[in-house]
Amino acid sequence: MHAPSYRPDALIGEDIETYLDRHRDKSLLRFITCGSVDDGKSTLIGRLLYDSKQIFEDQLASLEADSRRVGTQGENIDFALLVDGLAAEREQGITIDVAYRFFATDKRKFIVADTPGHEQYTRNMVTGASTADLAVILIDARKGVLTQTRRHSYLAHLIGIRRIVLAVNKMDLVGYGEAVFDRIVADYRAFAASIGIADFLAIPVSGLAGDNIAGPSGNMPWYSGPTLIGHLEAVPIDAEQGQRAPFRLPVQWVNRPDHAFRGFAGLIASGTVRPGDPVRVLPSGRTTTVARIVTLDGDLPQAVAGQSVTLTFADEIDCSRGCVIAAADAPPEVADQFEATIVWMADEEMLPGRPYWLKLGTQTVTASMQHPKYQVNVNTMEHLAAKTLELNAIGVANLSTDRPLVFEPYETSRDLGGFILIDKLSNATVGAGLLHFALRRSQNVHWQALDVTRERRAALKNQKPAVLWLTGLSGAGKSTIANLVEKKLARMNRHTFLLDGDNVRHGLNKDLGFTDADRVENIRRIGEVAKLMTDAGLIVVTAFISPFRAERRMVREMMAPGEFVEVFVDTPLAEAEARDVKGLYKKARAGELKNFTGIDSPYEPPEHPELRIDTTTMSPEQAADLIIERLIG
């Protein structure tokens, strides 16, 4: 063990006030380190903390003890142990999540997002990169540019990091050779240009020995560029550049302590604002001027990108959470159909057509994706055909939202172009996305206002339109009951239409199979057809397995309130299988039929159906009467 102990800046002892003034005026740089355990990433970060004097004596003591016990560096300190956090990970010897580290030099404070290099963790790297100004891409000098180097560089570039540092590490293990370094840099340059990385800085380092980390390396006199810390201290910071863009403030919260005050609180995404500035509130487009910039420390004469403020307006105009206050003469766009890159982050695959929550800035809307146009192989950057996106897949797809979104292309603004996707049932964050542009049809296709309204059509038929949605396992008795319901309604002079699973699959949906994605699309189309029929004034009876809650909910949300009646035809699997009217269960059990609901594909029973039919205690006749009673009675 030959680690020097913590040696603080002499100024601290001599003149603390001057030291504090200096520290107060530091700027903040956020960066990400990309590489695998083998590249010596944890060691490099440990070294950055150590060389910038962020390691205390007690930590050093426990580090020395751990190094002896489980370290991989023999008699030397294993810096990797400083940063490997969770107990389980330490046992496995790998980092498996995004960890944030902090250190400061005399010029800057740094926040480092430390992400693992394993293939299955694209999600973590994208997460860590989303807040970073700069990426340090680690390369093992002995191995050169690897597949994972390409992957990391692609992801950093995708997420909009414009400053890339190539840290060629473990130079001590290649005899500090200049030729090795030059060859790696040339390889990387060729690759970087191919994916659009215009510029990068390559630094030969040794995290273990400390070469070119804080001070220039005596071992590599042939290198005259900056050290790693020197470079990190000098690069420009994105947030400051954002001040030059037009003003945008996504409204988080309306502050109304009393009737006299109405303020709009948020974090300024870009630009600068002063009292008197003309602003436009989107999506409404109304204009006013900024009256005050209110803070606890008194009103401000101006505020800039990166500050959390509260604005008041000269006029009383509508403005609430989700609105964007923007420079009046340069407002952002508003649209409801987009092309976007999607990074999928959940075990359960992305299902085209399924509605997800989309959160962008302070706006939350419902969005659904179309089939991906292509998926990107992050190792080769090839475009592959894809029907869905699986965990860690990146693809480009069109999406539409149920309400207009105020947005900017991600290239212009991370804050108004980056979004997350949230599963409506599990509430998990399942994806992230980057908006590229609004589809032109979104601006050009308008709803045609019709003179004969749905109310008029329903009145002509002397009925209230509805959708009786029967869901349940195959063989539960849905079609039998639906048929009876329609017959009885027809006898009562009601205008009806029965949409039946098998029949629809012979026509409208004959291009669809039985994968999860196709099942979602099947239900989406049926939902749209049912909706048109209710617009026509009809009572629609449907009989579909419709196994997923999310899609049943999607259809429910398409309909006018109260028009969707979910009927759970509840037949236990054993009973349905025993009936096996069409012989399908037998085939599924024999493995001849794939993705069969109840056998190798799940059925999610309704949690709160309007009606539950227990077919083990009720005849189809009784069931039909009960449904009609619910509808008419």
Add this chain to the structure above:
Amino acid sequence: MNETAGIESASALRLTHLQRLEAESIHIMREVVAEADRPVMLYSIGKDSAVMLHLARKAFFPAPPPFPLLHVDTTWKFRAMYELREKAARAAGMELLVWRNPEARAKGINPFDHGALHTDLWKTEGLRQALDHYGFDAAFGGARRDEEKSRAKERIFSFRSANHRWDPKNQRPELWHLYNARKARGESIRVFPLSNWTELDIWQYIHLENIEIVPLYFAARRPTVERDGLILMVDDDRFRLRPGEVPVERSIRFRTLGCYPLTGAVESTAATLPDIIREMLLSPTSERQGRAIDKEAGSGSMEKKKQEGYF
């Protein structure tokens, strides 16, 4: 006047790291208030809580912060802490809720007889009880990522199951400034607005913003005993002296505040904030060293505590 303004706008206004941290924390708090049904701020009366409360006042000004303060009390805090607690809540115009685990109280759990059980029952269990009792679905906490290794991976919005467990494998990715605050009934979120602050940032900010903190952070002569390598302050007559122990006046201060019989002081003469910061920067040991809690089970102990629901 106008001319000056014109010159200013030509060059970018450089935000300092503290200004950016402040803006981030305020943004986080506003997101929670906009999206949660019933938020609360956990207030431990320490320096981090003081900064968090100050930021909350800034975030919602001119309104008072639209949530109550909750102190999960162990009845064994320093007297000076209780005094500041009342004063700070009043100054912020906020409701102060104090929760003392009735079970721990009935059993007379105390730091002298019960060791780790004391923290477990009063704090960990008490916090769960309080959140369930009031039905809070989001709780602000003052934890920072730089405090401990397992916290480096903690999300800003940290999800807890209906029984308050933290599952490190099942946390939501956090991208950009987008926080997903959706949850099922019974689930809750712990929110850490100070995640990206370091200890030095906290001190510097207290100094800059002139935030009131418990006087125990400043050195003064106080009655103490030395026990198991810690200097303990004899804060009231409940302190049980061991045979042969006689309280000795020492000039001490505290780097961190908890239950007084469990919190070690450092000998110091630092009586001003710059003095304290100087001492901290020159100190060879990290912040939590004075707390007995981390020493129990080696470097995995905080992670275990977190899984069980300790903050």
